[in-house]
Amino acid sequence: MSRLSIIAYSVCGLFFSVSLAFSLFYGYKVITHDLPKEKKAVETYNYHFVLVPEELDNEYWKLVEKGAQDAAKKYGVLLEYTGPKQANIDDHVKTIEMSAASKVDGIMTQGLSEEQFTPLINRIVASGIPVVTVDTDAANSRRLTYIGTDNYYSGYLAGKALIADTFGKINVAIITGSFYANHMQQRVKGFENAVKSEKRINIITVQESEISRVKAAEKANQILQDHPEVNAFFGTSALDGIEIAHVVKKFHKQHQIYIIGFDTLPETLNFIREGTITATVVQEPYQMGYEAVKMMVDHIQGKKVPPIVHTETRILRKADLPVSTQSGKAEGN
Known part of the structure; x- marks a missing residue:
């Protein structure tokens, strides 16, 4: 065998030995460290x-x-x-x-x-x-x-709250989330029927916010400019009352204008604590x-299911908030 052949065989043997060593090393690493973890069982649903x-x-x-x-x-x-x-x-x-x-x-x-x-x-x-x-x-x-x-009843409750909380001549503006939505129509109707026998209370206008913060603020702003006699607002959706409160504060009339809103979003509760919003209708x-x-x-x-399940509806005022939250501290969970 020639010297070149011996050298060639030696190089091949060395290359094979190195390759085998690397294969064993990485094979061991994969087996001991890099095997994919067992897949989590797929959650099933009924x-x-x-x-x-x-x-x-x-x-x-x-x-x-x-x-x-x-x-x-x-x-x-x-x-x-x-x-x-x-x-x-x-x-x-x-x-x-x-x-x-x-x-x-x-x-x-x-x-x-x-x-x-x-x-x-x-x-x-x-x-x-x-x-x-x-x-x-x-x-x-x-x-x-x-x-x-019960959306009619919730509007009726809001009207009765206005009667109970005010005295003298009251000119009310209503901002409702939508003219076409059944629940908004019922809330307005309930409110109107609650106050219609009170001669001291007049509904001046009903405006639509389209469930929009911007539109609610625009409508409240326009109402106060067009109807300076307005001294009460009813907002029939969660955002309406909040934006009415922002506008009333901008006009520095928070102690002159009564506001009743809807729902208990954090902003609404803060406005109740500070007295800008007097009351809100609570849903669940x-x-x-x-x-x-x-x-x-x-x-x-x-199983038999009832055709209607009405959830609780009530009026919330500052006095109904926990004492610890009336100063503006955050409520607990």
């Missing part, structure tokens, strides 16, 4: 529901979602929370239609208008998917049940979401 709110990022609807998610965990439900980012009835309807097309086990939503939502809900129910209305009913539809506030959005999921599961399991 049912798939969809909750479609009027406005996805609305704080009120996030409370509804929280209740629904808690119930979903208890009953083994996969819950989707999806809808328009800002209130838009066409987008709302499209989201419901898409949910139905995906063959979910149940849909929870509002019955915002008889004209559009009643036939929509009826078609979905006819296809075999139960629908629960939350917060706003579609009473003439084939929905399974309604879970939420968490309970609405929780009960909606529970009722849907009960129905699927063959």
Whole structure:
């Protein structure tokens, strides 16, 4: 064997030995350190529901979602929370239609208008998917049940609160979230009927905010300029009362104008503590979401479900807040 052949064999042997050493080292490392961890077991669900709110990022609807998610965990439900980012009835309807097309086990939503939502809900129910209305009913539809506030009664309570809290001549302006939405119509109607027998109370104007902070502020600002005689406001949605309060403070009239709002968002409670908002109508959005999921599961399991479940509604004033929070300190969990 020639000297070159010996050198070649030696080099090949050395290369093979090095390659083997690296293979053994990295093979050991993979076996002992880099094996993929065992995949977590896929979570299984009994049912798939969809909750479609009027406005996805609305704080009120996030409370509804929280209740629904808690119930979903208890009953083994996969819950989707999806809808328009800002209130838009066409987008709302499209989201419901898409949910139905995906063959979910149940849909929870509002019955915002008889004209559009009643036939929509009826078609979905006819296809075999139960629908629960939350917060706003579609009473003439084939929905399974309604879970939420008695909206006429809530407006009536607001009117009675105004009567109890004021004296003398009162000129009221109403800012409502929507002219077309059933629940807003009912709140205005309840308020009007509560105060109509009081000769000292006059409703000057009713304006629409379109569930928009900007629009609510614009309307409140315009009302105070066009109607300087206004000395009371009723805001029928959570955002209306808050923006009315901002505008009233801007005009430095917080001690001259009575405001009653809706819901207990943190800003609303802060305005109550400082006295800018006198009262607010309290709803139970968490309970609405929780009960909606529970009722849907009960129905699927063959249990009887009541056609209407009204959640609690009451008036809250500064005196009703815990003493520790009236000074402006944060409330506990």
